[in-house]
Amino acid sequence: MATPPDPALSAIMSERRQLLGLAYRLLGSLSEAEDVVQETYTRWYALPSEQREAIGSPGGWLMTVAGRICLDLLGSARARRERYVGEWIPEPLPDRAEWVSGRARGTTADPGDPAERVTLDESVSMAFLVVLDAMTPAERVAFVLHDVFGYPFADVARIVGRSPAACRQLAASARRRLRAARPPAAPDAGQAGLVRDFRQAWEAKDIDALVRLLDPGATAVVDGGGLVGAAPRPLDGGERIARYLLALAAKAPGLTLLERTVNGRPGLVAQHDGVTVTVAAFEVAGDRITRIWAVRNPDKLEAWRPAAG
Numbered sequence: 005m006a007t008p009p010d011p012a013l014s015a016i017m018s019e020r021r022q023l024l025g026l027a028y029r030l031l032g033s034l035s036e037a038e039d040v041v042q043e044t045y046t047r048w049y050a051l052p053s054e055q056r057e058a059i060g061s062p063g064g065w066l067m068t069v070a071g072r073i074c075l076d077l078l079g080s081a082r083a084r085r086e087r088y089v090g091e092w093i094p095e096p097l098p099d100r101a102e103w104v105s106g107r108a109r110g111t112t113a114d115p116g117d118p119a120e121r122v123t124l125d126e127s128v129s130m131a132f133l134v135v136l137d138a139m140t141p142a143e144r145v146a147f148v149l150h151d152v153f154g155y156p157f158a159d160v161a162r163i164v165g166r167s168p169a170a171c172r173q174l175a176a177s178a179r180r181r182l183r184a185a186r187p188p189a190a191p192d193a194g195q196a197g198l199v200r201d202f203r204q205a206w207e208a209k210d211i212d213a214l215v216r217l218l219d220p221g222a223t224a225v226v227d228g229g230g231l232v233g234a235a236p237r238p239l240d241g242g243e244r245i246a247r248y249l250l251a252l253a254a255k256a257p258g259l260t261l262l263e264r265t266v267n268g269r270p271g272l273v274a275q276h277d278g279v280t281v282t283v284a285a286f287e288v289a290g291d292r293i294t295r296i297w298a299v300r301n302p303d304k305l306e307a308w309r310p311a312a313g
Contacts, residue, residue, distance in 0.1 A: 015062065015063075016045075016048065016066070019062070019063045019066050022063070023040070024037050024041050025128075026070055026071065026074070026149070027040040027041060027070055027074055028097075028128065029127060029133070029148050029152065030071075030074040030078065030136075030144055030145060030148055031074060031078070032094030032095060032137055033094070033095045034095050034097065034307060036077065040074055040077070041070065043073055044066055044073065047069055048065070048066060064159070067153075067163075068159070068162060068163050071145055071149060071163040072163055074145065075141055075145050075163070075164065078141035078145070079141055081141075089228070089229060089230025090226075090227065090228055090229065090234050090236050091225045091226060091227050091234070091235075091236075091237070091238065092137075092227060093130070093134070093225060093297045093299050094130065094134065094137065095307075096130065096266050096283040096285060096299050096304065096305075096307075097128065097266070097267050097268075097307060098265065098266070098307055098308055099265035099268070127148075127152045128268055129267050129268055129269050129285075130266065130267045130269070130285035130287075130297050131285075131287045131295070132182070135182050136148070136178075138185075139178055139181060140174075142164050142174050143174045143175075143177055143181075144178065145163065145164055146171045146175045146178065147174065147175045147179065149163065151175060151179070156168075157172050157175075160175075192269065192270060194291075195269060195288045196263070196270040198217060198286070198288055198292075198293060199263060199270045199271065199272060199286055200263060201213070201217055202217050202272070202286075203261045203263060203272055205217060206249055206250075206253065207261055209250055209253065211243075211246050211247065214242075214245075214249065214250075215243050217292065217293055218243075218245055218292060219242060219289065219292035219293060219294045220241065220242050221240070221241070221242075222240075222241065222245055222292070222293060222294050222295065222296070223238050223240050223245075223296075224238065224239040224245045224295070224296040224298065225239075225295075225298070226239070226298045227298070227299045227300060227301050228300045229300075229302075229303060231301055231302055231303065232281075232300050232301065233255075233300075234298075234300050235248060245296065256276050256281070258276065259275070259276055260274070260276070262274075264283075266283055266285040267285055269285065269286070270286070271283065271285045272284045272286075273308060281300065281302075282299065282300050283298070283299045283305060283308055284296055284298045284299075285297045
């Protein structure tokens with residue numbers, strides 16, 4: 005006779021998606037977010053059973069612990085970034101329909117797609133995550149918990165270790181940063197059209213068409229992590245970016261470009277011999293591409309690779 009599911013266990017595990025969504029937004033890494041969630045559950049089950057039963061809001065407890073773990077990790081991120089080779093970009097996520105690898109690297113969770121674990125909305129767009137990464141750890145945590153997850157500042161204060169008034173100021177500062185750094189998002193249909201035109205121009209090696217699609221002041225950032233070739237610094241200017249992309253394609257004959265959803269927005273995936281080698285996210289203003297974030301670090305592309313076997 006099958007053992008009936010434990011309602012308490014089901015309730016606790018149902019918080020996993022929320023926890024992973026928080027950790028991914030704060031850390032910009034699905035694999036690190038998985039580690040945070042695992043550590044959070046480890047601490048939960050390390051509590052004596054009577055102490056767990058006395059917790060009125062297990063979900064709130066789990067979010068508090070996950071938030072504090074992320075805050076600690078963010079505090080040490082500067083030193084880790086200083087050791088990182090080249091430019092750092094958040095780990096890109098595919099749309100749920102394009103999730104092919106079944107599970108993120110290193111996780112022992114049941115197979116599933118990242119959209120089941122990290123809701124792909126505007127708060128996980130690459131543009132949003134890059135701005136978050138420039139904030140102080142306290143700003144980031146206060147803003148994400150309050151503005152994205154709807155936590156009152158009194159609860160945020162217990163996680164950040166500051167007063168509710170201070171957390172309100174942190175979130176307000178984060179909002180100002182976002183408004184200053186991000187133009188209004190272009191409609192998906194408009195961005196998808198530009199990305200399609202960009203793919204066709206890249207495939208045709210048409211530098212003039214690429215330059216027309218790029219804003220003259222466009223910037224491209226390429227993350228190779230020191231493991232593959234990548235521009236060591238941001239590339240500024242539409243023509244310079246176009247020439248770099250054509251040089252990249254020349255070094256990899258047979259490169260296949262696919263239109264895919266990257267962090268909830270239209271993007272491109274480059275494959276060589278069936279293996280994903282680059283995932284590119286775009287920012288669009290008006291009818292031009294203003295920013296490109298290209299992730300080439302293979303350690304950040306696990307979610308875009310077929311499952312082994």
